[in-house]
Amino acid sequence: MTEPTTTDPKAYLSHLELGEPDKTFLDTNELIINMGPQHPATHGVLRVILKLDGEKVLGTECVIGYLHRGVEKIAEHRTYTMFNPYVDRMDYVAAVSNGLGYCEAVEKLLNVEAPPRAKYIRVILTELNRLASHQLWLGTHALDIGAMTPLFYTFRDREEILKIFEKYCGARLTTHAFRIGGCLYETYEGFEDDVKKFLDFAPPKIEEYEELLTTNRIWLDRTKNVGTISAKDCIALGVTGPVLRASGVKWDLRKAQPYAAYSEFDFEIPTGTNGDTYDRYLVRMEEMRQSLRIIRQAVDRIPEGPIMAKVPKVMKPPVGEIYHSIEAPKGELGYFIVSDGSTQPYRIRVRPPSFVNLQALDIMVRGQLVADVIAVIGTLDIVLGEVDR
């Protein structure tokens, strides 16, 4: 696609093979509207150009980059340690996962391994973060579909997780919890009690969300058979995470390529069958419960010992390249790092799950209604900080 030089939205759509509207005696002109970048339900600054026939969507085009900060380019001018806080700012909803992916990738490059205790702390915090991310997703997704109340319930419960983060590392959102080679901070006194308290606190709350939504007639109407995507399309587009699993593919990097300490825990991978919005909702709800299960095992079995491996003060990884990916709450989060042997990476490329998943939007909404676009953007669980980087 050549870059259009005009501001006319139609230019962006020129390469799309848009279906013609059904020709009837009531034939009307197609309507091209901008959804975003300032729109309450595009989760940030996503701009979607919609081609509509009445309420029916004929085609979409996502215009991204409104939140582009050049994170990957910044990495080329920072040392490996200095770049670590930047990754938190990509998917700010799941900052811990981002940090985990980056630290593990650099560790792989340096050929060091974090000590077991550090790995367990990483697992606990990452899974807590997965819960927080899913709770934020649920609240905003439900709000997009019109149910206001779950948002406040999920934020109330997410607060408990953020409190644990705050006590652990001083930050709530962009935590910078992990360091290359392990963790900087030992767990604070009462950390395990706090986590255990949360483990008892969370399950009834999840029940509460489900009570409001799972069997709600309107919720079923709005999510069943909406934004359906087949497993084949998912794989072809590289869609990962709960979206892929809801289409029936049992693919979770925590099981497929275990990292951190995940091989030591017992948990299920929930999958759906239809690949519609409702299945994705159910998959994520079940993932919350499975996360709690992992955290419980980790807290019970957390080993004693050092939390930092031996890493040089000045990191100079050997010349080479590495790709390491983890299962972030939104899907496969990968880091491709090329080292030229200096203190700064030659190139870092991030494979963000939100960016890749967003591609599926067009397939999922074509032929459906405007209201479904909102539902599908919500169910894809995108964070624009990560899409644009």
Added chain:
Amino acid sequence: MLDYITSYLSSNTTPGQAGNVFWAFVYILVVFGGVSVAVMAMNWLERKALAHFQIRLGPMRVGPHGLLQPIADAIKLFTKEDIVPDKADKFVFWIAPLIILCAAFSVYIVVPFGPTHAITDLNIGVLFMLGVSSLAVLGVVMAGWASNSHYPLIGALRSSAQMVSYEVAMGMAVVSAVLMTSLNKTGTGTLSMIGIVQAQQQQQIWFLFKFFPLGFIAFVIFAIAMVAETNRAPFDLPEAESELTAGFHTEYSGLRWSLFMLGEYAAMIAVSSIAVTLWLGGWMRPFPNTLTGAIWDLVFSLFPGAIFIALAVIAFVGVVRMPKHPYFRIQTLGLAGFGAVLGLIGLILFAPPVRDRIQDIFWFVAKVAVFMYLYIWYRATWPRYRFDQLMKVGWKVLLPIAIGVLILTAILGVLL
């Protein structure tokens, strides 16, 4: 002149029927003033109740427990810059909110707050109400079109389709209630709003329970259709904020936006009043059949005063629980004053002459208030319907049931 004014007092009918312009004017002022105050109260109540549904506090800053928030909002909206989009159709843009407002307020002309407490009693009251309230859709379409913007246009399209479809089911439900009024010796029914309540009085049954469950089903259909008619959750598609930002009034701000809001809330109260009139016995007190006798009459007539006293007590509990810091002194005093006013009103309502006159209005308003609470409850609980589903519910579910109920009611009416 004085005779003209006092002559009405002995006429024992509504000012409209008595043809007394003075009292009609007074009633209009009282009703419209009362509705405007009710809208402001509803604004505060909705924000408070919704907040408590959602584990928040709601407005707490302006006045004690945010009691002055609606006034602050009104001042803010009145003093805002008046923006008309550049390419908007200025005249239509101007007139659209007024149409909605007029449509919503005109319904009150026939709303009977009591046997004589109505502006007038049209013999086609129900028809008038249906006709006038459906004029609101005109304002919505005009607002959407005149804004010359995509989102308002889609909002207006949705809204017109929605209001037109639900009016059909609503009309059918209303007709089945009107049919029930003809079940008397002469077999003549009435379309007059006061007549409908009087028919319920004569038959000694609220139409809600008449031919159970037929009356109940018709009522439920009306209750659903009236939510759709007023564009409230879960049928708030025309102004679905997550899809169309604000629907047909996206381009409106300041005073004109507040007129839309005033119209919307006034319409909510209006349709609730109609539901109360048609099915819930209008101004009649609860349990008129089982709890009869002078003592029960007395007990029920004490309710209005008791409610106000209870509100005053709640206010005084709030005063006691206020933080004792000097910063809260004005708020504490304000709340105490508010409680005192409520208590005073309560005491006045206990006085026998006031008590007898105010009863009808009190029970009517209390029943309407239940509907207002339901509106808030719906909004806190349910997601929003999609456009095609909304149409499906309207045409494929509500309408057939409404027609079935209508036919069954007619058959039963003939047989009994």
